[in-house]
Amino acid sequence: MADSQYIQNGIGWIGVGKMGNPMATRLIEAGQALTICDPVAENRASLVARGAVVANSPGDLAARCGLIFSTIPNDAVLADLIWGDEDHGGFLSQIAAGTIFVEMSTVSPQLSERVAKELVLRGVPYLRCPISGSTALARNGSLTALASGDLAAWEAVSDTIDLLAARKFYLGAGEEARFMKLVLNTLVGATSSILGEALLLGEKGGLNPAQMMEVISESAVASPLIKYKKDMISAMDFSPAFSVQQMMKDFTLITEAGRAQQIPMFAANLILQQYVSAANVGYGEQDFFALFDWMRAAGGISDA
Numbered sequence: 576m577a578d579s580q581y582i583q584n585g586i587g588w589i590g591v592g593k594m595g596n597p598m599a600t601r602l603i604e605a606g607q608a609l610t611i612c613d614p615v616a617e618n619r620a621s622l623v624a625r626g627a628v629v630a631n632s633p634g635d636l637a638a639r640c641g642l643i644f645s646t647i648p649n650d651a652v653l654a655d656l657i658w659g660d661e662d663h664g665g666f667l668s669q670i671a672a673g674t675i676f677v678e679m680s681t682v683s684p685q686l687s688e689r690v691a692k693e694l695v696l697r698g699v700p701y702l703r704c705p706i707s708g709s710t711a712l713a714r715n716g717s718l719t720a721l722a723s724g725d726l727a728a729w730e731a732v733s734d735t736i737d738l739l740a741a742r743k744f745y746l747g748a749g750e751e752a753r754f755m756k757l758v759l760n761t762l763v764g765a766t767s768s769i770l771g772e773a774l775l776l777g778e779k780g781g782l783n784p785a786q787m788m789e790v791i792s793e794s795a796v797a798s799p800l801i802k803y804k805k806d807m808i809s810a811m812d813f814s815p816a817f818s819v820q821q822m823m824k825d826f827t828l829i830t831e832a833g834r835a836q837q838i839p840m841f842a843a844n845l846i847l848q849q850y851v852s853a854a855n856v857g858y859g860e861q862d863f864f865a866l867f868d869w870m871r872a873a874g875g876i877s878d879a
Contacts, residue, residue: 585610586735587640589633589656590680591618594706595646597714598679598739603627605738612636634660637670642732644677646706649824650686653678657690672698675728677736679704679720681760683828684753685835691724691749700728705756706740709803709816717741721759723752757832760825761843764863766800767822768846771867774808775874784867785809804864811878813858813865822863823850 588599591613603609603625612630613619619629630636633656637643647653656666670676676699678690687703694701701724708718720740722729729745736743746752770791777787788805791797807813826847833840853859853869861868871877 585640585642587612587630587636587643589613589636589643589645590647591622592646593710594713596621597710598646599627600625600714601716601738602735610636610639632660633666634669637666637674640674642675642677642735643670644679647680650682653680653682653686653690657693667693667697670697670699673700675700675702675732677702677704677732679706681705681756681825681828682753684750684832687750687753700725702728702732703750703752704736705752707756707759713739720744721746721752721755723747723749754832757829761829763800764822764826764850765842765846766798767864767866768849770801771870774867775870775876778871778876779874784811807862807864808867811868813861813868815860815862817863818860819850819854819863819865820859823847823854826850
């Protein structure tokens with residue numbers, strides 16, 4: 576394997592929650608020894624049962640491993656990982672030159688660029704590698720990996736990425752992967768908004784959601800996302816795969832990135848306010864396609 580020299584020094588995984596856990600599980604099932612770090616005991620438990628070793632801190636993990644992945648919630652957690660607790664054996668003080676750091680979260684291009692400048696000073700190859708896909712795709716190794724950064728590092732870890740993703744794209748030397756993830760999430764989040772409005776119109780005209788989703792899923796506007804959400808909408812069961820709160824976070828990143836690039840993102844800003852409004856009346860922890868249910872309530876439709 577191209578990345579054997581890094582694996583010999585150990586693979587580390589920081590953040591083994593909803594997405595990180597199934598991805599890390601795949602590495603263990605492929606026979607890789609894994610060191611993990613996550614503050615939540617229940618996130619660690621299933622991986623420890625499979626043989627993972629727990630590091631006491633990100634710095635402890637960094638000192639042990641030659642290849643490090645991270646899947647963390649947001650900018651604040653990434654910033655704390657990189658710059659926090661420096662005086663007490665933190666991540667930057669422990670990571671060795673030549674260690675490859677593969678950061679797979681959805682974070683802002685602005686913060687990612689700052690991280691890149693910090694790591695290059697320490698001789699640490701840095702890959703921005705956000706992933707696209709659901710937890711089910713993560714478990715099956717069918718995610719899409721979007722990568723940019725150090726090309727030699729990308730080539731070195733290619734075989735390991737193949738355990739996690741069915742499709743992978745190297746997009747450039749800088750923050751291209753971060754922007755690509757925001758491009759995809761703009762379209763994903765907007766789908767919920769426009770579909771919700773369309774379904775509300777149809778329901779006011781006498782159709783029911785199941786009828787409409789049956790037709791839409793076989794029409795020219797069908798997409799893998801719409802087909803994936805078909806049963807959820809038909810049953811009006813919005814148990815979260817990706818929540819309204821999470822989409823609020825992503826659309827905040829999207830609109831802030833647009834502002835930094837001087838792009839008047841009229842639709843994205845409006846959609847962000849829809850997610851905020853839905854969260855404010857109790858939809859925050861439901862799946863982001865619950866935007867339809869929020870619109871129904873605003874339109875005077877009730878199932879009660």
